[in-house]
Amino acid sequence: MRRDIFQAVADPTRRAIMVLIAFQAMTPNAIAENFNTTRQAVSKHLRILTECELVKQEQKGREIYYSLEVEKMKEIDMWIEQFRASWETRFNQLDTILSKIKKTRNE
Amino acid sequence: MRRDIFQAVADPTRRAIMVLIAFQAMTPNAIAENFNTTRQAVSKHLRILTECELVKQEQKGREIYYSLEVEKMKEIDMWIEQFRASWETRFNQLDTILSKIKKTRNE
DNA sequence: TATACACGCAACCAATCGGTTTCACAAATT
DNA sequence: AATTTGTGAAACCGATTGGTTGCGTGTATA
Numbered sequence: 001m002r003r004d005i006f007q008a009v010a011d012p013t014r015r016a017i018m019v020l021i022a023f024q025a026m027t028p029n030a031i032a033e034n035f036n037t038t039r040q041a042v043s044k045h046l047r048i049l050t051e052c053e054l055v056k057q058e059q060k061g062r063e064i065y066y067s068l069e070v071e072k073m074k075e076i077d078m079w080i081e082q083f084r085a086s087w088e089t090r091f092n093q094l095d096t097i098l099s100k101i102k103k104t105r106n107e
Numbered sequence: 108m109r110r111d112i113f114q115a116v117a118d119p120t121r122r123a124i125m126v127l128i129a130f131q132a133m134t135p136n137a138i139a140e141n142f143n144t145t146r147q148a149v150s151k152h153l154r155i156l157t158e159c160e161l162v163k164q165e166q167k168g169r170e171i172y173y174s175l176e177v178e179k180m181k182e183i184d185m186w187i188e189q190f191r192a193s194w195e196t197r198f199n200q201l202d203t204i205l206s207k208i209k210k211t212r213n214e
Numbered sequence: 215t216a217t218a219c220a221c222g223c224a225a226c227c228a229a230t231c232g233g234t235t236t237c238a239c240a241a242a243t244t
Numbered sequence: 245a246a247t248t249t250g251t252g253a254a255a256c257c258g259a260t261t262g263g264t265t266g267c268g269t270g271t272a273t274a
Contacts, residue, residue, distance in 0.1 A: 004117070006122070007117045009113055010113045011261090011262080023193070028220080029219095037263075037264095038263080040221095040263085040264075041262070041263055041264075043221075043222065061220090062220050062271040062272065063220065063271095064220080068190075070190050070193045070194040077191070079122070080183055080187070083175075083177050083180050084184070086177050087177040087180065118232080134250075134251090135251070136249095136251085144232090144234090147253095148232070150251075150252065151231095151232075152232085168241060168242075169240065169249070169251070170241090171252095
């Protein structure tokens, strides 16, 4: 029972669900209509997403509305953050190299 | 044989390897010394990372140096990007609510 | 009250995963 | 030339995964 955000996001169906409920809460049945799987399969995905707090539930009568907990996504963003500086630096280095080449050509 | 960036990043050992070789290229043996697994296990992780182009190899004699392909990380960043606007908006909404509460208290 | 609906949960299943062990091969060292 | 070293690849194994089917429960509707 691994409840890790990265593991949760690894599945393409779960990513699609996340996008789907990002801007409007939806019931499991409504979500399932968008995929070629059963409601139970979607329900399982929702359970995983709920357990790692990427999704929140809201009961309304006999229906349960699921919506994305966008804040939680920051945790992924934070992990990538440590590399962002690196790839921006690389760009700068490339710029430096390119301008040096240009300079050499013009000499 | 699923070669998906998100699936590659899902494994904690692979994430650790990525951090390890982000700033300096390393051989499989050297990488393996940092974990409680065999070189072969690390080698398997490196294969997966290589296949989805998160890592590049450089042969030097009988040694192979692996290093992170930081540029590829942007693909994950791009997926998160679609939610970033949303969570920033939420913050703004929260700010608005908080300042309203503050205002009410002061009245 | 009986029926239909929305849902979660448990049992089961084939496929995949992360790991180990064993092997083969090429490059360095003796 | 023989040995050691660094490596990838294949065979195998138990655990996990994503999926299905069948069930029980609570809420709406007839």
